[in-house]
Amino acid sequence: MTEYAISTKNLSVAxxxxxxxxxxxxxxxxxxxxxxxxxxxxxxxxLIKAIMKLVKxxxxxxxxxxxxxxxxxxxxxxxxxxxxxxxxxxxxVFDVVLMGRYVHKGLFKRPNKKDxxxxxxxxxxxxxxxxxxxxISELSGGQRQRVFLARAIAHDANIYIMDEPLxxxxxxxxxxxxxxxxxxQAEGKTFLxxxxxxxxxxDYFNRVIILNKEIIAAGPVEDVWTEDNINAAYYEKSDxxxxx
Amino acid sequence: MxxxxxxxxxxxxxxxxxxxxxxLKGQAMTxxxxxxxxxxxxxxxxxxxxxxxxxxxxxxxxVIGLITVYLIELVTSSGMMKQDAxxxxxxxxxxxxAVILVSxxxxxxxxDIDVVLMGQVLFAPLNRVDILGVSxxxxxxxxxxxxxxxxxxxxxxxxxxxxxxxxxxxxxxxxISTTLIYYLLMTLVSxxxxxxxxxxxxxxxxxxxxxxxxxxxxxTKRLSHMIWLTLLTAAFNSLAGCTFGYFTDIxxxxxxxxxxxxxFLAVFFCNKNGxxxxxxxxxxxxxxx
Amino acid sequence: xDILTSYSFLIVAIGTVILSAAAGIVxxxxxxxxxxxxGDAIGHATFPGVVLAFMxxxxxxxxxxxxxxxxxxxxxxxxxxxxxxxxxxxLDSALALVLSGFFGLGxxxxxxxxxxxxxxxxxxxxxxxxxxxxYMLKSDVYLIIAASVVSLVLFFxxxxxxxxxxxxxxxxxxxxISxxxxxxxxxxxxxxxIAVGLKAxxxxxxxxxxIAPAVTGTLWSNKFMTVLIIAAASGGMSAFIxxxxxxxxxxxxxxxxxxxxxxxxxxxxxxxxxxxxxxxRSRLRKLGEAV
Numbered sequence: 001m002t003e004y005a006i007s008t009k010n011l012s013v014a015x016x017x018x019x020x021x022x023x024x025x026x027x028x029x030x031x032x033x034x035x036x037x038x039x040x041x042x043x044x045x046x047l048i049k050a051i052m053k054l055v056k057x058x059x060x061x062x063x064x065x066x067x068x069x070x071x072x073x074x075x076x077x078x079x080x081x082x083x084x085x086x087x088x089x090x091x092x093v094f095d096v097v098l099m100g101r102y103v104h105k106g107l108f109k110r111p112n113k114k115d116x117x118x119x120x121x122x123x124x125x126x127x128x129x130x131x132x133x134x135x136i137s138e139l140s141g142g143q144r145q146r147v148f149l150a151r152a153i154a155h156d157a158n159i160y161i162m163d164e165p166l167x168x169x170x171x172x173x174x175x176x177x178x179x180x181x182x183x184x185q186a187e188g189k190t191f192l193x194x195x196x197x198x199x200x201x202x203d204y205f206n207r208v209i210i211l212n213k214e215i216i217a218a219g220p221v222e223d224v225w226t227e228d229n230i231n232a233a234y235y236e237k238s239d240x241x242x243x244x
Numbered sequence: 245m246x247x248x249x250x251x252x253x254x255x256x257x258x259x260x261x262x263x264x265x266x267x268l269k270g271q272a273m274t275x276x277x278x279x280x281x282x283x284x285x286x287x288x289x290x291x292x293x294x295x296x297x298x299x300x301x302x303x304x305x306x307v308i309g310l311i312t313v314y315l316i317e318l319v320t321s322s323g324m325m326k327q328d329a330x331x332x333x334x335x336x337x338x339x340x341x342a343v344i345l346v347s348x349x350x351x352x353x354x355x356d357i358d359v360v361l362m363g364q365v366l367f368a369p370l371n372r373v374d375i376l377g378v379s380x381x382x383x384x385x386x387x388x389x390x391x392x393x394x395x396x397x398x399x400x401x402x403x404x405x406x407x408x409x410x411x412x413x414x415x416x417x418x419x420i421s422t423t424l425i426y427y428l429l430m431t432l433v434s435x436x437x438x439x440x441x442x443x444x445x446x447x448x449x450x451x452x453x454x455x456x457x458x459x460x461x462x463x464t465k466r467l468s469h470m471i472w473l474t475l476l477t478a479a480f481n482s483l484a485g486c487t488f489g490y491f492t493d494i495x496x497x498x499x500x501x502x503x504x505x506x507x508f509l510a511v512f513f514c515n516k517n518g519x520x521x522x523x524x525x526x527x528x529x530x531x532x533x
Numbered sequence: 534x535d536i537l538t539s540y541s542f543l544i545v546a547i548g549t550v551i552l553s554a555a556a557g558i559v560x561x562x563x564x565x566x567x568x569x570x571x572g573d574a575i576g577h578a579t580f581p582g583v584v585l586a587f588m589x590x591x592x593x594x595x596x597x598x599x600x601x602x603x604x605x606x607x608x609x610x611x612x613x614x615x616x617x618x619x620x621x622x623x624l625d626s627a628l629a630l631v632l633s634g635f636f637g638l639g640x641x642x643x644x645x646x647x648x649x650x651x652x653x654x655x656x657x658x659x660x661x662x663x664x665x666x667x668y669m670l671k672s673d674v675y676l677i678i679a680a681s682v683v684s685l686v687l688f689f690x691x692x693x694x695x696x697x698x699x700x701x702x703x704x705x706x707x708x709x710i711s712x713x714x715x716x717x718x719x720x721x722x723x724x725x726x727i728a729v730g731l732k733a734x735x736x737x738x739x740x741x742x743x744i745a746p747a748v749t750g751t752l753w754s755n756k757f758m759t760v761l762i763i764a765a766a767s768g769g770m771s772a773f774i775x776x777x778x779x780x781x782x783x784x785x786x787x788x789x790x791x792x793x794x795x796x797x798x799x800x801x802x803x804x805x806x807x808x809x810x811x812x813x814r815s816r817l818r819k820l821g822e823a824v
Contacts, residue, residue, distance in 0.1 A: 014820055015323070052417040058821050071419065078417040085411045088621035089268060090461065090470045099407045103418040108400050135465040137621070155418070272629035273570055280737075322810065324803055325748050328570045328625075333748060336741035337796035340789035343663060348784035361662070361737075362640050447640060451633035458626045495644035501637020508630060512620065519619050 003066070005030040005159050005190035006051055010060035013043070013050050020046045022214050023060070028192050029207065033185055035195040038211035039234050044194045045081075047211065048161055051192075052078060064159065074103055077152035079162040082144050087137050094132040096147050097122055100154030115154075122153040125180060142173035149177060153184075160184070162193045166200075178204050201225060245490060247369040251384050252482040252500065255440045256452050258391040260478035261398060262433055263457035264471050268409040269426070272454045273328065274316060277335035278430070279437045279449045281312045283360060284342035286438060291349070297382075302438050309434025310427065312338065362497045363445030383443045390439050397432055398471075401425060406467055448497040455504040456481060462508075463515050481507055542780050545666045545733075548674035549772040549791060552730050555681035557746030557768030558688060558761050559722045562699050564747035568624075571613065573740035574632040576727050578609030580639035580736045583661050588646055593657040595673050595732055602728040609635055610720055636736070664735035664788030666776060673732055680729040684722035691718060696757050734788035742768060745795035752799075752806035771795040 006028040013021050021043035028034050036044050049055045051062045053070055064072040077100070100122065101115040111119075123129045126146040131139070139147065145165055152160055160181075166174050181191055181204075195201060201208055202221050210216040210224065216233040217224040266275050282305035289304025290296065312334055319330040346360075368383040375385060398405065404425050408415045412422040437449050444452065460473035484507075485500030492499070513519045536542050563569045579602035586601025587593065609631050616627045647655045660668055688695065697705045698715040706712060727739055734742060746768035750760035775791030803809050 012820075014817065019820060049413075052413075054413065054416055058817065073417055074419055076417060078414050080411065080413055084413060086268075086270075089410045090464050090467045091406075091410060092466060095406075095466070096410070099403075099410070099414070102403050102407055102415075102420065105403065107404075110403065151414075161417075267626050270623055270625045272626045273573075276573075276629050276632065319803070322813070324752060324808060324810075326564070326567045326569070328567055329564050329744050329748050332569050332573055332740050332744040333796065333799055336738045336745075336792050337799075340738055340741070340792040340796070343789045344785050344793070347786060348782070362644070447633055447636050450629060451637055454626060454629045455633065458622060458630050461622065461626075462620060489641070492645070493648060494641045498637045498639070498641030498644060501633055502641055505630065505634025505637070508634070512616065519615065522619055 003030050004028055004063075005032075006062070006064055006192060007066075008047075008051065008060060008062040011047075011050060011057055011062055012059045013046050013055055014058050015046075019058070019213065021050070021211075024211075024215055026209060026215065026218065028190060028209075030190050031185065031188050032207045033181060033191045033193070033205045034207040034209060035193050035201055035205040036209045036211055037195050037198065037201060037233070038216075042212045042233070044211060045163055048078075048163055048192070048194065051161065052076065075157050076159045076161055077155035077157035079145075079148045079152050079160065079165055081163045082141060082148070082168065084163075087139075087144065089136065091136055092133050093128060093136060093139070093147055094119060094123070096136060097132075097150045097154050100151040100156075103155060118156070119150075119154045122150040125153055126150040127176065140170070142169035145169050145177065146173055149180065153180075158188070159190045159192070162191065164194050164196055167196060198230065247381050247384065248365055248490075248496070249483065249486050251365055251368045251381060251387065251443050252486050252496070253479060254384060254387040254391055255444055256456070256478035256482040256500075257475055258387055258394050258436050259440060259449065259452040260456040260474050261391075261394050261471070262429065262436060263453040263455075264460075264467075264474050265405050265409055265429060266433065267454055267457040267461055269429075271430075272458075273331050274313060274430075275433055275437075275453050276450045277316065277331050278309045278312050278434055279441075279446045279453070280335045281338040281342070282306075282309050282434055282438045282441065283446065284308050284338045284345070285434075286441070287342050287345045291345075302435060305438035305441075306431055306434040308338070309437065310431060313427070313430045359442075359445065361445050361447050362495050363441065363443045363448065365443045365496050368443050383439075386439050387443070390436050394432060394436065397428070401428070405429070444497050444500075448501050451501040451504050452478065455501075455508055459504075459508045459511050462511055462518075477507060536777065536780055539780075541667075542776070544671055544674050545669050545780070545787070546773055546776045548669055548677045549666060549733050549776045549787065550769045551681045552677045552726065552733060553742050553746065553768035553772035553791065553795075554765040555685055555768075556726050556730065556742040557750070557764035557766075559684055559719070559726060560743030561747040561750060561757075561761055561764050562695060562719050563723065564744055564751065565699050569744045569747075570625075570628050570740065571610070572723055572727065572743040574613060574628040574635075575606045575609055575724060576731075576736050576739040577632040577639075578635035579603075579606045579724075579728060579731060580661060581605055581635055581642055583731065583736075584639055584642040584646060584658060587655075587658060588642065588652070591652060593654050595670070596676060598661070599676065599728045599731075602731060603724055605635065606724040606727060607720075610724070639736075660735075661731045662735050662737060663786050664731070664733050664738070666733045666779065666787030669732060673729075677729045677733070680725045684725055687718060687722060691715075695719075699757070734791060735786070738788050738792050741792045741795060742772075745792070745799050746771075749795075749798050749802045749806075752802040752808045754807075767798045768795070771798055 004027040008024050008026045011024040038044055050057055061068050097119045098111055101111045123132055126149055128146050208221050209218040210229050210233045212233045217229040285305035285308030286301050289301045293300050315334045316330045320327045369381045371382045372379050373382045404420050408422045408425045416422050440449050456474045456477040459477045460470045464470040464473055481504040482500055485503035486496055489496035489499030582601035582605030583598045586598045590597050613627045613631050616622050617624050643658055646652050694710045730739055746764035749767045750764035753763050754760050771794035772791050775794040776787055779785045779787040779790040804811055
């Protein structure tokens with residue numbers, strides 16, 4: 001059996017009493033670039049939050065590298081949606097990237113010279129070195145996404161979970177992010193990415209999970225990325241309506 | 245006068261230091277709620293000990309402060325109402341309870357409403373303790389200890405406070421407990437508020453917590469700068485407010501709170517990206533079109 | 534039993550019941566829009582207005598003090614609007630800032646007035662902090678009735694627009710509803726009720742009668758009209774009970790008593806309403822069993 005980077009068993013999550021994801025069994029293969037696609041409200045972000053144990057499931061469990069324990073999450077670097085944080089926060093680009101090192105620092109310990117070097121290298125990888133002292137509110141959408149990815153690189157995790165990293169960014173940044181993703185994958189890292197643009201799925205990813213509350217299809221892109229599956233997720237009416 | 249100012253200054257520093265993170269976390273009104281509800285803790289603890297200087301009062305207030313925060317979280321997270329409605333209901337309910345208890349059962353105590361709202365910083369020097377042979381105001385000693393605890397807290401948890409304020413989801417995913425840090429912070433807020441309560445009253449406590457930090461937030465680009473500027477603003481506000489209140493013979497707490505608002509407004513309107521510049525600029529743009 | 538028929542109790546009860554019912558209805562808009570604490574900031578900010586009006590005219594006449602309260606309510610709201618609109622300061626911070634600054638100013642002015650022999654009858658100012666319905670006069674009640682009727686008439690004349698504005702401001706714009714006018718309307722109704730309600734409930738706690746009835750209403754229903762009816766009913770009922778308790782027992786101010794009664798309504802609804810904890814828990818359990 002393949003060792004999964006991330007797996008879930010019978011995972012269901014409900015907000016108040018409406019189920020958002022329902023009995024999911026997922027295995028994200030180590031070293032893959034896996035996309036999660038599905039219509040709005042399909043539970044993509046919820047699935048990610050459940051994997052990171054930020055929401056409590058109604059049933060089932062999720063595991064990182066085979067471990068259901070919270071400490072395994074140290075192996076995960078999370079790249080949030082740009083809108084999730086306060087960009088007016090008094091911090092520079094370098095400050096934010098350095099936060100990626102916090103996970104390796106115990107209580108009461110500050111980042112040292114080595115951590116700063118790693119953060120600077122991560123900035124260089126994302127071609128953001130020249131902006132390192134800029135206040136984060138002065139960045140464009142694409143630059144913000146680069147800062148987030150640089151932080152994840154500084155985190156130096158084995159697994160990257162990204163929530164719509166390509167939303168609202170320029171074409172250069174998109175290319176840079178995909179190139180970086182492919183480069184890191186070659187080093188053995190795993191990517192789980194919520195993705196919106198259906199056209200680019202086959203170019204950017206090698207595996208895909210098609211989700212609409214339940215799993216419609218999952219597997220290698222060449223096998224499951226079919227018109228039937230996409231239609232099943234996006235255009236077929238759900239038999240139950242939760243809006244009364 | 246010097247001692248009154250010293251009490252104000254230490255209070256201002258101890259509160260505004262925590263205020264930086266309260267403002268960044270968007271918890272200014274939760275702090276306002278706490279500064280009101282701790283009265284209930286003080287009253288209940290007072291019924292047990294019948295001693296206004298008992299340390300149990302601080303514990304009681306801290307517990308009620310945490311209950312306030314917990315209730316707001318509980319009600320909000322269950323989706324039954326929005327956070328602002330939860331803050332408004334929880335604080336008014338607990339405060340109303342405290343006011344009734346005070347007026348009905350503790351009328352003979354000096355817990356009267358003016359003291360609750362404005363404190364009595366002018367009387368602070370009357371209540372003294374001897375430390376190593378030096379006679380000092382009790383409030384000053386107490387608040388200095390709190391200030392030191394708050395400084396240590398910020399120094400020890402600086403990176404956790406920073407990352408959980410900026411990006412709580414990332415922090416949680418990276419194994420830093422946002423909830424734990426938040427409750428630690430709110431415990432210190434409650435303890436600081438109750439210690440300051442007697443001297444400056446609940447209205448000035450909330451002003452001290454948030455106004456200097458909001459003022460500094462306007463013009464700073466780095467967290468460390470924001471902290472230093474907050475402390476400086478807090479010190480300036482207490483000095484100016486204290487002097488003005490002292491010589492015009494009005495409530496010093498009220499005076500400091502008013503001056504703090506004025507300081508904010510001055511910075512808001514006049515800084516280089518402030519309201520005046522912005523408005524002029526957009527007028528000029530309009531004229532060009 | 535004699536309390537229920539006593540003239541002074543009836544005067545006060547009529548005033549508080551009408552006030553709380555009207556506040557329940559008007560407050561529903563802010564609660565649904567997630568702006569309920571603006572009422573708190575305005576409530577606190579009216580206090581220096583009351584004191585200044587007293588200083589200018591040196592009379593404890595509610596109708597004059599109310600004008601000062603309204604003026605300062607408007608100033609506070611405008612300030613919050615400017616601060617949040619043209620800087621990175623959030624609403625949460627701006628509210629705390631204005632609330633504490635204005636109320637501090639009020640307390641400073643109060644201490645000046647009460648320490649100055651030129652002013653007489655200054656103890657009455659304290660009634661505006663926590664409310665003292667027992668000292669309410671017939672004229673105060675008339676004022677409350679007038680303000681409540683005016684705001685309710687305004688509310689129901691614009692009922693359809695307010696409903697759309699509350700639930701879908703984007704759509705409201707497309708059908709030609711002026712958001713600006715709606716903002717002003719809601720603000721005017723809110724400030725009016727706060728200003729006349731100060732003497733009964735007090736500046737510190739008045740926000741509760743704007744929030745609690747509306748929250749009770751939203752827990753029981755999703756229909757705007759039903760929410761409004763429940764809000765008005767629970768507001769009026771709690772006001773009656775609170776006023777009764779504060780009249781029957783000595784040493785209990787009316788404002789806090791009304792607020793405790795309202796809080797009981799909220800807690801009851803949080804437990805037993807269709808959107809409450811118990812109902813939700815049983816539905817979640819069913820969901821869990823279905824897995």
